Amino acid sequence: MKHTRVVLAMAACYFLFAILLNSVGTVILQAINSFDVSKAQAASLEGFKDIPIAIVSFLVASFIPRIGYRLALLGALFLVALMCLLTPVLGAFWALKALFASVGCAFAIVKVTVYALIGQVTEDAKGHSSLLNTIEGLFMVGVLSGYWIFAAFIGEQADSLSWLNVYYLLGALTLVTALLVISAPMKKPQHSKExxxxxxxxxxxxxxxxxxxxxxxxxxxxxxxxxxxxxxxxxxxxxxxxxxxxxxxxxxxxxxxxxxxxxxxxxxxxxxxxxxxxxxxxxxxxxxxxxxxxxxxxxxxxxxxxxxxxxxxxxxxxxxxxxxxxxxxxxxxxxxxxxxxxxxxxxxxxxxxxxxxxxxxxxxxxxxxxxxxxxxxxxxxxxxxxxxxxxxxxxxxxxxxxxxxxxxxxx
Missing domain, CATH: 1.20.1250.20 (MFS general substrate transporter like domains)
Incomplete structure (x- = not known):
């Protein structure tokens, strides 16, 4: 398949963000235990994730064709990598809010870009539907993997902050994903005046x-x-x-x-x-x-x-x-x-x-x-x-x- 590297880069992006986005339930539980915040305060993490997705997905649609798919994906990935590496160092509840806000903004860019790229690398409606279902299926695999990855970093002491070290691993995975995007031959999209x-x-x-x-x-x-x-x-x-x-x-x-x-x-x-x-x-x-x-x-x-x-x-x-x-x-x-x-x-x-x-x-x-x-x-x-x-x-x-x-x- 001539578009293998592009498909691999898209799949890696979706797999990574499935782990990050759907970790919010686990992080809410850990935030309650580690930072002694109320359940209502911890629930705000969902808003820090979802509201940026809603806003940014609408705002960026007309800009991505101008800057190109590769640059859009790399910008999103480097933002998330930076926040993943900073979160364990900062070790505070507000850092988790900033992390999920960054993940929400980045995923909005990734979703718009990946959906556009699927049309670029498929030749007909059947191929488009097949690839889209495959990418969405890998998203669910990422969701499943995320629960076990986070569980592996959770210790017996409920109030310990050692579980935040999972973000070093996720930061490294983000950088590996960025390398896949860099190596993928993505065409700059043609666009008319929006x-x-x-x-x-x-x-x-x-x-x-x-x-x-x-x-x-x-x-x-x-x-x-x-x-x-x-x-x-x-x-x-x-x-x-x-x-x-x-x-x-x-x-x-x-x-x-x-x-x-x-x-x-x-x-x-x-x-x-x-x-x-x-x-x-x-x-x-x-x-x-x-x-x-x-x-x-x-x-x-x-x-x-x-x-x-x-x-x-x-x-x-x-x-x-x-x-x-x-x-x-x-x-x-x-x-x-x-x-x-x-x-x-x-x-x-x-x-x-x-x-x-x-x-x-x-x-x-x-x-x-x-x-x-x-x-x-x-x-x-x-x-x-x-x-x-x-x-x-x-x-x-x-x-x-x-x-x-x-x-x-x-x-």
Missing amino acids: LPLKDEFVGMLKLAYQPLVLVFILSAFLYVLIEQGVGTWLPTFNNQVLNLPVDIAVQLTSIFAASLAVGRLLAGQLLKHVHWYSLLNVCLIGMAALVLLTLPMTENLEPRSVNSLFDAPLAAYLMPLIGLLMAPIYPVINSVMLSSLAERLHAPMTGLIVVFSALGGTTGSLITGFVFEYIGGQQAFYLSLIPMFGIAITLFLFKRRAQAQASACAL
Whole structure:
């Protein structure tokens, strides 16, 4: 394959940022233990990660073609490498905020660049879809790897700062990734004179006025609220509610990431035979049933000796399986939404998806953190039933609007 080095560089970037972005749940737990911050304060790390992704992904889209893909990727990677190497030296909670803000800004650049590069190195729609799925699949492998990498640096002393040494390893991996980018033969993109940033922003807002888009935005917002609320706080739930040691609590969270990956692969096959609306409703019912089945098992658990993964209570294995059921929802509604729009509207729609996904992720983590802090861990996870019910309503409206728009386009 003549574009092997370019593909390898893209895959390495996505793998690296999967580890960094999805470490936020582990870092929240460690920040609570190491820096003695409240759960509500620790939850702010999600915002420092997601808000820059939302803002920067919109702002940089028109600039990247001017400076070139290689320079854009290298700028993002060197920023992250610098922050990874500084964080253990600074050893403060504010340094973690700065790190996640940098990672969010850099990932926005990386995502826009990688999606553009995929079009440059593929020749047809089939090749594009295949490579995109491969890159996204490697992202999930990175998520899984991240839990185990961080767990390896977590010691028995909960308040120790030695776990921050993981960022020396991640800084080194970032520099290796930068070398792959330097060696990859990336063409400088051809671009026409772009619209002013103000006009692009106004066009995106006008798109959001459409009823179908509004319903979709609410559906995506509620989904990400659940995913990030559960995924980010699962390590803390395992540690403080299920009384598991920190390293085992983090390792068991990897089941959630694995469930998401398997769920999306299975959904890809099921959707060939089942209508998307039926499948997603079954998933929502299953998610609610799993929450109602698992959380009563976590009440009044007595502390016991847990020396390995096999000593953990059954609830520690059941709760992460919610990822298997929620996995199809987000990619399916994205696909239905984009398929309902003209191709020229896909770019601004993607911008809206990123913005409201980031806002949903931050909101979910903050709400879960506040409830976890002041009411309790079980109640925080019971709270996920509310957005599940909300998604059921928005999916019904979304299906009706999508069918109406498809019928209008056919006339």
